[in-house]
Amino acid sequence: MRFFIRTLGCKTNQSESDHITRRLLLYGYDHTDDIEDADIYIVNTCTVTSTTDKKTRQLIRRIKRSKKAGAEIFITGCYVKHNRGFLEEVGVDHIIDNTQKEDIPDIISNSFKKGPAEKPGIDISKVLHTRHLIKIQEGCSQNCAYCIVPKVRGAYKSVEDKSVIKEIQEAAIEGYEEVVLTGTHIGKYLTEGGTDLNGLLKKIFRKTKIRRVRLSSLEINELSLDLIHTFKENIPRLAMHFHIPMQSGSDRILRLMRRPYTSKEYAESVSYLLGISESIALTTDIIVGFPGEKKEDFTSTIDMVRELPFSKLHVFKFSARKNTLAYDMKESIDEGIKKKRVKRLIDIGKEKRKVFLYKNMSKILDVVVERYDNNKKVFTGTSGNYIKVYCRAKNSDVRIGEIVKVSTIEILKDGLKAKLVKD
Numbered sequence: 001m002r003f004f005i006r007t008l009g010c011k012t013n014q015s016e017s018d019h020i021t022r023r024l025l026l027y028g029y030d031h032t033d034d035i036e037d038a039d040i041y042i043v044n045t046c047t048v049t050s051t052t053d054k055k056t057r058q059l060i061r062r063i064k065r066s067k068k069a070g071a072e073i074f075i076t077g078c079y080v081k082h083n084r085g086f087l088e089e090v091g092v093d094h095i096i097d098n099t100q101k102e103d104i105p106d107i108i109s110n111s112f113k114k115g116p117a118e119k120p121g122i123d124i125s126k127v128l129h130t131r132h133l134i135k136i137q138e139g140c141s142q143n144c145a146y147c148i149v150p151k152v153r154g155a156y157k158s159v160e161d162k163s164v165i166k167e168i169q170e171a172a173i174e175g176y177e178e179v180v181l182t183g184t185h186i187g188k189y190l191t192e193g194g195t196d197l198n199g200l201l202k203k204i205f206r207k208t209k210i211r212r213v214r215l216s217s218l219e220i221n222e223l224s225l226d227l228i229h230t231f232k233e234n235i236p237r238l239a240m241h242f243h244i245p246m247q248s249g250s251d252r253i254l255r256l257m258r259r260p261y262t263s264k265e266y267a268e269s270v271s272y273l274l275g276i277s278e279s280i281a282l283t284t285d286i287i288v289g290f291p292g293e294k295k296e297d298f299t300s301t302i303d304m305v306r307e308l309p310f311s312k313l314h315v316f317k318f319s320a321r322k323n324t325l326a327y328d329m330k331e332s333i334d335e336g337i338k339k340k341r342v343k344r345l346i347d348i349g350k351e352k353r354k355v356f357l358y359k360n361m362s363k364i365l366d367v368v369v370e371r372y373d374n375n376k377k378v379f380t381g382t383s384g385n386y387i388k389v390y391c392r393a394k395n396s397d398v399r400i401g402e403i404v405k406v407s408t409i410e411i412l413k414d415g416l417k418a419k420l421v422k423d
Contacts, residue, residue, distance in 0.1 A: 001112065002030045004038035004063075008055055009046025011182040011216045013077060015133035016101055017044045023105035031127045035066045040108055044101070045077030047152060049319045053079060057086065064090060072111060076101045078152040082323065098138075098153060130370045130401045131214065131382070132176040136164050136200065137183030142219075145258045145325040146287060146318065149184060156188045161195045161203055168208045177403045178212040178239070178368045186215065187222030198227045205234050211403050212368070212384060214239035220246075221261045223269045232276040240277050241386035244270065245285040249304030250297035253290055258325070263304055270308060279363075281311040281356065281385040286345060289318040289338035291329035298341055305348055311356035311386065313349030317342050357411050360387055364421060367391070367406050369398045388415030397422070 003024055007017040020042060025031065032038050041063050046052040056079045063073055075087055076096040087095050094111070096104060139154045140147075168179050181200075183189065189197040204213060213234075223244070231238055244266075248254050251262050274280055286301065305313065317338050320327045360383075367381040367389045379398050381389050390413070391406050397420060398404055406418035 001039045002032040002037060003040040003042060004032055004035060005042040006059060007044045008052055009048060011133055011180065012135055012138060012184055013044050013046060014129065015135040015182045018129060018133055019102060020104050021127055027105060027109060035063065036068065039071050041067060041071060041073045042104065043075050045075060045079030047079040047148060060090060060092065074104060074108065076104060081152040131178045131180050131368055132171040133180050133182050134164060134167050135159065135183055136181050137186050137189045140185045142185065143258060145256060146290065148321045148324050151323055153184050156185065158189050158191050160191050161200050164200060165203060165207050168204060168210050172208060172210045175401050177401060178214060179210055180214045180216055182216040186217065187219045198230050201230050205237060212237055212239055214241065217243040220244050220266045220269050223273060228272055228276060235277055239384045240279050241281040241384065242273060243283045247285060247287050248290065249301035253293055253297050256292055257290060267308065279385050282309060283312040283386065284310055285314045285316065287316050287318050288341045288345060289333040291326060291333065292331040293333055305345065310352050312353055313345060315342055315345045315349065357387065357416060360416060361408050361410060363408050365389065365406055365408060366403050368403050369400055372398065372400065389418050390415060391418045391420055393420045
């Protein structure tokens with residue numbers, strides 16, 4: 001029996017989908033990317049913006065048109081919380097809440113009366129991420145004015161540190177050399193035994209042999225001096241890429257957004273972080289056109305973006321979401337103005353990206369191999385500081401999932417061209 005799975009949204013969703021995929025493969029199901037030839041369809045949805053809502057609806061309708069008789073559709077993820085009416089209307093077979101997401105393989109087995117029949121020796125790396133995603137936490141109680149996540153993911157919940165350590169050890173045995181710690185709000189990681197993110201990282205570096213650990217995202221007010229010290233102590237094994245949402249450079253807008261920091265606090269904490277290594281990649285999220293954003297507020301954002309050495313910007317046009325505080329806020333911004341402001345920030349982001357890439361030319365980088373093109377004899381991968389690398393090599397010289405050394409040559413596409421450095 002074949003299953004087709006699609007994931008929208010964040011790395012937490014991607015991690016959960018990898019978990020579902022892994023279990024189904026071990027249960028004896030086969031994976032397919034052919035939308036017309038599956039017995040089971042799984043869509044792990046996102047609802048963070050109106051755009052992702054639209055993508056979810058389009059994908060579900062496409063599956064409904066393409067699926068063969070007898071196939072069943074399983075819909076899960078954040079979209080489910082407030083959109084059951086649509087899902088029932090289009091005739092989805094199974095609507096599964098986020099809290100039951102990890103039970104999907106068993107729900108499928110019960111539905112098709114096909115119990116677990118584990119197969120030894122399956123190459124799961126062919127369908128899973130080559131950088132192993134590990135969900136350490138989910139949920140958020142921060143309640144930013146624009147964000148619906150707390151209502152669809154619930155309060156903070158952390159995975160016990162022993163379970164995280166075990167999963168990393170198993171990933172290393174399977175051949176993974178990089179793991180990515182993901183979650184809705186990983187800076188709030190805290191187990192019942194009192195282990196916080198800093199403690200978890202120390203245990204990972206002490207108790208596992210994984211070559212590289214990457215953090216998905218951190219909030220600036222959770223970037224403590226102790227945590228930065230742990231980063232510095234473990235530079236060889238910690239990916240030098242930190243994604244820290246800024247959202248706005250205006251203190252007035254940050255207050256309206258209910259963000260728990262000022263622009264000065266953001267800049268100061270970032271400066272401490274950047275001090276641990278010259279190779280750090282700093283990426284961020286920015287929301288443009290939040291209700292009440294005046295010209296001077298946007299100018300403050302521009303000034304802050306220019307001041308800080310961001311390597312990449314993720315720019316979002318504000319989208320009002322029902323069930324959030326910002327939905328009913330006055331002083332909405334004209335769509336034309338939003339569009340111009342978004343373009344300006346994107347253009348600045350491209351300039352800063354190019355500066356960062358030039359800075360990393362003629363350098364030795366550690367890159368995790370993600371794909372290999374047999375025709376072109378080229379592999380692509382991601383460096384520790386989040387640069388896409390394109391490198392010519394023989395198939396026998398590299399393995400998907402391993403970390404190799406490359407020497408960078410020049411800018412190519414959205415990353416760097418490089419040559420393999422052999423030991």
